[in-house]
Amino acid sequence: MFENLSEKLEGAIRTLKGSNRITEVNVANTIKEIRRALLDADVNYKVAKDFTDSVKEKALGQKIQIAVEPGQMLVKIVYDELTQLMGGTKQDINLSGNPAIVLMAGLQGSGKTTFSAKLAHYLKKQNKRVLLVACDVYRPAAIEQLKTLGQQLDIEVYSEPENKNPVEIAQHAVEYAKQNKYQVVIVDTAGRLAVDEEMMDEISRLKETLQPSETLFVVDAMTGQDAVNTAKAFYDRIQYDGVVLTKLDGDARGGAALSIRAVVDRPIKFIGTGEKVGDLDVFHPDRMASRILGMGDVVSLVERA
Amino acid sequence: EKTKQNFFSRLGRAIVGKSKVDDEVLDELENILIAADVGVDTTLKIIRRIEARVQRDKYVNTAELNRILREEIAALLAENQTEELNDFELPPRDTPYVMLVVGVNGVGKTTTIGKLAAQFKQKGKKVMLGAADTFRAAAVDQLKMWGERAGVPVVELGMGKDPASVAYEATKRALEEKADLLIIDTAGRLHNKTNLMNELAKIKRTIQKLIPDAPHEVLLVLDGSTGQNAVIQAREFTKVTDVSAIAITKLDGTAKGGVVIGISDEFKIPIKYIGVGEKIEDLQIFNRYEFVDSLFEENA
Numbered sequence: 001m002f003e004n005l006s007e008k009l010e011g012a013i014r015t016l017k018g019s020n021r022i023t024e025v026n027v028a029n030t031i032k033e034i035r036r037a038l039l040d041a042d043v044n045y046k047v048a049k050d051f052t053d054s055v056k057e058k059a060l061g062q063k064i065q066i067a068v069e070p071g072q073m074l075v076k077i078v079y080d081e082l083t084q085l086m087g088g089t090k091q092d093i094n095l096s097g098n099p100a101i102v103l104m105a106g107l108q109g110s111g112k113t114t115f116s117a118k119l120a121h122y123l124k125k126q127n128k129r130v131l132l133v134a135c136d137v138y139r140p141a142a143i144e145q146l147k148t149l150g151q152q153l154d155i156e157v158y159s160e161p162e163n164k165n166p167v168e169i170a171q172h173a174v175e176y177a178k179q180n181k182y183q184v185v186i187v188d189t190a191g192r193l194a195v196d197e198e199m200m201d202e203i204s205r206l207k208e209t210l211q212p213s214e215t216l217f218v219v220d221a222m223t224g225q226d227a228v229n230t231a232k233a234f235y236d237r238i239q240y241d242g243v244v245l246t247k248l249d250g251d252a253r254g255g256a257a258l259s260i261r262a263v264v265d266r267p268i269k270f271i272g273t274g275e276k277v278g279d280l281d282v283f284h285p286d287r288m289a290s291r292i293l294g295m296g297d298v299v300s301l302v303e304r305a
Numbered sequence: 306e307k308t309k310q311n312f313f314s315r316l317g318r319a320i321v322g323k324s325k326v327d328d329e330v331l332d333e334l335e336n337i338l339i340a341a342d343v344g345v346d347t348t349l350k351i352i353r354r355i356e357a358r359v360q361r362d363k364y365v366n367t368a369e370l371n372r373i374l375r376e377e378i379a380a381l382l383a384e385n386q387t388e389e390l391n392d393f394e395l396p397p398r399d400t401p402y403v404m405l406v407v408g409v410n411g412v413g414k415t416t417t418i419g420k421l422a423a424q425f426k427q428k429g430k431k432v433m434l435g436a437a438d439t440f441r442a443a444a445v446d447q448l449k450m451w452g453e454r455a456g457v458p459v460v461e462l463g464m465g466k467d468p469a470s471v472a473y474e475a476t477k478r479a480l481e482e483k484a485d486l487l488i489i490d491t492a493g494r495l496h497n498k499t500n501l502m503n504e505l506a507k508i509k510r511t512i513q514k515l516i517p518d519a520p521h522e523v524l525l526v527l528d529g530s531t532g533q534n535a536v537i538q539a540r541e542f543t544k545v546t547d548v549s550a551i552a553i554t555k556l557d558g559t560a561k562g563g564v565v566i567g568i569s570d571e572f573k574i575p576i577k578y579i580g581v582g583e584k585i586e587d588l589q590i591f592n593r594y595e596f597v598d599s600l601f602e603e604n605a
């Protein structure tokens with residue numbers, strides 16, 4: 001099902017051979033294959049269509065250099081466009097404020113709690129004093145989960161097991177952080193669906209109250225077509241600053257990365273690459289582009305073009 | 306509550322009295338299916354089946370088209386499935402019915418187990434749970450809380466223990482205490498991690514030392530918001546554990562879970578349960594016609 005795109009393109013590209021210009025007619029098949037590769041990678045169908053339309057526009061009428069295969073040239077255009085779409089200027093996490101507050105948000109099971117611990121670990125290694133806050137008052141053993149991770153990392157976890165009000169808990173935690181000279185407060189929250197009015201209201205109240213310097217939307221790299229709806233709905237409510245893409249140690253092609261980027265203009269700041277606390281990485285748009293296209297060899301292919 | 310509008314009527318109007326489905330309608334159908342994560346291959350397969358049916362039957366009206374669409378898509382959902390479940394039921398046995406629950410990280414395995422335990426307990430079954438996720442932080446605590454909610458005992462050896470040993474111990478206890486049903490929770494694992502996948506095979510072998518034909522059901526839990534990667538998950542988990550049933554979770558959101566159509570068709574695995582929320586009662590028996598209808602419901 002997921003053959004390498006370059007293999008799939010071979011047939012389509014044959015129609016381009018011998019021609020010295022990319023035209024509407026000879027490029028149609030290739031564009032179709034590219035669109036299909038994007039769909040197989042779970043890029044949202046509307047995003048995929050807009051994207052291939054713009055690639056076609058860029059490609060049309062371009063002169064094919066003698067030395068280069070026309071197919072390769074097209075793939076290069078696609079790859080460059082993808083990279084650019086997901087890239088732009090690299091933005092770091094904003095840790096202004098005393099303490100700086102980082103708020104997590106996302107669907108159930110996307111990896112918020114794990115990522116909270118990973119980020120705490122990452123910042124601790126930069127000699128920051130970090131406090132983790134357990135604001136998921138719903139999921140069974142959510143507090144214990146964060147506490148266990150905190151213990152592993154030797155990072156304090158603030159929790160109020162009897163309190164069912166996350167906004168209050170978070171406010172108290174910030175007070176506590178100020179008194180104890182913590183520099184960064186990372187607030188883990190419960191997973192929620194974008195259609196759950198009450199829960200969306202809760203996260204937006206958390207954001208209002210805490211005024212975090214950084215709000216991160218945590219999303220599973222395996223997410224399908226719904227990624228755009230969810231990303232948009234969360235953005236409408238809490239205007240998050242960045243996206244975290246988790247579980248990239250799997251073999252999902254991760255089209256969600258492109259889809260989200262197309263509907264909300266927010267950078268992907270970190271990726272999760274495993275279950276352990278050290279499995280955090282910064283986001284590389286070019287690697288993501290080859291991953292979405294399903295071609296490990298895209299870089300060498302492109303270098304020749 | 307989501308307000309939903311039915312696509313069928315609109316599609317029907319565009320097609321009434323025609324002996325051929327025009328391209329515009331097919332394009333719209335294609336978009337709807339792709340947007341529901343059905344995937345390109347399965348979508349094309351469905352469209353070809355619809356085209357063939359319409360060409361053969363001619364003069365379809367709205368009602369007929371609805372029926373054809375539902376039938377053709379539903380047919381792909383495990384065509385070979387002999388018994389559709391009507392309720393939470395177990396085949397009669399002398400020894401415990403052992404269910405092994407597997408899946409990638411965070412899909413809803415533990416939650417689904419809690420819900421299943423409650424359902425079967427309500428049916429008067431003696432249910433036990435085995436806490437073989439000894440890896441993820443507080444995994445055992447989480448299962449124990451579900452055990453309390455459902456009112457069923459949980460067999461555990463604590464965190465960090467060998468999952469196969471826990472499975473063995475749980476099976477032994479279930480035999481001793483003459484349980485009707487033992488459900489074993491496992492740690493989430495990505496299917497491309499060979500060592501973790503082999504661990505599942507080991508759990509299976511260990512259970513078989515006590516009950517040779519166990520596990521009687523290997524339930525693969527898929528997250529309803531997962532896209533095409535679910536196909537690979539189904540393939541890889543089937544390789545090591547002979548997955549025999551599927552549960553799709555989180556269908557209370559806007560994701561449709563359409564990827565299971567192709568999975569069910571390709572691997573002939575029946576879908577048994579759907580998760581529609583985080584509460585203990587939020588588990589339903591899968592109904593293929595309702596599922597197909599939900600693919601065409603628009604989220605306002």
Ligand SMILES: Nc1nc2c(ncn2[C@@H]2O[C@H](COP(=O)(O)OP(=O)(O)OP(=O)(O)O)[C@@H](O)[C@H]2O)c(=O)[nH]1
Nearest residue numbers: 108109110111112113114191247272273274410411
């Ligand atoms: N393989 C892998 N697993 C991950 C990664 N990030 C998180 N996980 C796993 O995914 C599962 C869910 O992670 P959690 O951190 O509990 O997710 P959550 O968003 O806090 O979940 P809820 O609080 O229930 O909404 C756990 O099994 C984690 O170990 C990752 O980058 N790679």
Ligand SMILES: Nc1nc2c(ncn2[C@@H]2O[C@H](COP(=O)(O)OP(=O)(O)OP(=O)(O)O)[C@@H](O)[C@H]2O)c(=O)[nH]1
Nearest residue numbers: 108109410411412413414415416493555580581582
């Ligand atoms: N909305 C909704 N949430 C669900 C459903 N099923 C599970 N969840 C939530 O999804 C999150 C993950 O569920 P778990 O049961 O911990 O998933 P798991 O597969 O056991 O996770 P790991 O053991 O970490 O791999 C939790 O927040 C659950 O409450 C469902 O049907 N609907």
Ligand SMILES: [Mg+2]
Nearest residue numbers: 112113136142
């Ligand atoms: Mg959590």
Ligand SMILES: [Mg+2]
Nearest residue numbers: 414415438444
């Ligand atoms: Mg679990």
